[in-house]
Amino acid sequence: MKPTIGFIGLGLMGGPMAKNLARAGFPLVLWNRTREKAEEFAHESAGSDVKVGASPRETAEKADFLITIVSDPPALEEVLWGQDGALEGLRRGSTYIDSSTVSPDLVRKIGKTCKEPGVGFLDAPVTGGTWGAEKGELVFMVGGEKEVLERAKPVLEVLGKRIFLLGPNGAGQTVKLAMNLILALQVEALAEALALVSTVGIPGERLIEVLQSSMARAGVLDVKAPLMLKNEFPPSFPLRLMHKDIRLALELAKQHGLTLPAAAASYSTYDSVKKSSKDDPDYAAVARFWKKS
Numbered sequence: 394m395k396p397t398i399g400f401i402g403l404g405l406m407g408g409p410m411a412k413n414l415a416r417a418g419f420p421l422v423l424w425n426r427t428r429e430k431a432e433e434f435a436h437e438s439a440g441s442d443v444k445v446g447a448s449p450r451e452t453a454e455k456a457d458f459l460i461t462i463v464s465d466p467p468a469l470e471e472v473l474w475g476q477d478g479a480l481e482g483l484r485r486g487s488t489y490i491d492s493s494t495v496s497p498d499l500v501r502k503i504g505k506t507c508k509e510p511g512v513g514f515l516d517a518p519v520t521g522g523t524w525g526a527e528k529g530e531l532v533f534m535v536g537g538e539k540e541v542l543e544r545a546k547p548v549l550e551v552l553g554k555r556i557f558l559l560g561p562n563g564a565g566q567t568v569k570l571a572m573n574l575i576l577a578l579q580v581e582a583l584a585e586a587l588a589l590v591s592t593v594g595i596p597g598e599r600l601i602e603v604l605q606s607s608m609a610r611a612g613v614l615d616v617k618a619p620l621m622l623k624n625e626f627p628p629s630f631p632l633r634l635m636h637k638d639i640r641l642a643l644e645l646a647k648q649h650g651l652t653l654p655a656a657a658a659s660y661s662t663y664d665s666v667k668k669s670s671k672d673d674p675d676y677a678a679v680a681r682f683w684k685k686s
C-alpha cells in the first residue's frame with residue numbers, strides 16, 4: 394500500500410504533477426481554491442484512488458506526504474495559515490514538500506513551524522515548465538535535511554528526473570530565484586535583439602538562425618523565440634509569475650545589501666508589459682514592450 398499524498402494547487406504545474414502521482418498508484422487527496430478543478434480531476438481519474446479534501450487542513454490530516462504548489466507567497470500563506478489551513482492538519486511523522494516559488498524567508502518560517510509537531514519539511518521548487526511536469530521530468534532544487542529528502546525521494550522521483558539538495562531550508566528557493574533571473578534576462582535580451590533587427594529591416598528568423606549557431610545558443614531560443622516570431626503567447630510560464638520571481642530575487646538581494654542592476658531594469662520592463670496586458674500571457678510576451686501599436 395503506497396503512502397497517501399495530499400496535493401494542494403492544481404494549476405498549470407500542479408495539475409500534471411498530480412496526474413503523474415495518480416498514474417503511479419499513490420492514493421491522492423486533492424484541494425484547490427477553485428474546487429471545480431479538483432472535482433473534475435477526481436472525476437477524470439475514476440478507477441484511481443483520488444478524493445477531494447474539504448479544506449487544506451483536512452487534506453493535510455489525511456496525508457503521509459503533503460505537496461503544495463501555488464502561485465506566490467500570499468497564496469501559500471493563505472493555504473497554510475488561513476482558515477482551516479494545512480499546517481494545523483499535518484500529522485507527526487509526515488513530510489511536507491512545497492514546490493511553489495516563494496521567498497527563502499517564507500520557507501524558513503514554514504520549516505520552523507513544522508519542527509515542533511515533528512513534520513519533515515522541504516522547500517523544493519522546480520524547473521522544467523509544464524512540459525517537464527507532464528513528462529515527470531522536472532528538476533527539483535531542494536532545501537532541507539538529507540533524511541527528509543531520502544524519505545521524500547520515492548514521491549519526487551515520480552515527478553522529476555534530477556533532485557539537487559542545496560543546503561538547509563531556503564537554499565532551494567535561493568537557487569530557483571537566481572535561475573529564473575537568468576531566464577528572465579535571456580528572454581528579455583532575445584526580445585530586445587529581435588526588436589532591433591526587425592526595426593532595421595532584417596527578419597527575426599534570420600537572427601534566430603545565426604544565434605542557434607553561436608555561443609548565444611540557449612534553450613529559450615527553441616522554446617520562446619517561436620512565440621515571439623508569431624506574436625502569440627499562450628501561458629506556459631505566465632508573465633505574472635516571472636514578474637513575481639524577479640521581484641523576489643530583488644528583495645532577496647536587497648536584504649543582503651546587493652545591487653542587481655540588470656534585474657532591476659528587467660523588472661521595470663516586465664512590470665510595464667504586465668500592467669498593459671489584458672490577458673494572462675506567457676513571459677515571452679515581454680516582447681510586447683517593443684510592439685506599442
Ligand SMILES: NC(=O)c1ccc[n+]([C@@H]2O[C@H](COP(=O)([O-])OP(=O)(O)OC[C@H]3O[C@@H](n4cnc5c(N)ncnc54)[C@H](OP(=O)(O)O)[C@@H]3O)[C@@H](O)[C@H]2O)c1
Pocket residue numbers: 401402403404405406407425426427428430462463464465467468469471472492493494495519520521522523629630631634
Ligand atoms: N508554469 C511554470 O512553467 C512554472 C515552472 C516552475 C515553477 N513554477 C512555479 O510553480 C507555482 C505554480 O505555478 P503554476 O504555473 O501552476 O501557476 P497557476 O497555473 O497560476 O496556478 C496557481 C495555483 O495556485 C492557486 N492559488 C492562487 N492563489 C491562491 C490563494 N490565494 N489561495 C489558494 N490557492 C491559490 C490556484 O488556484 P485556482 O485554481 O483557484 O486559481 C492554482 O491552483 C508558482 O509559484 C510558479 O512560480 C511555475
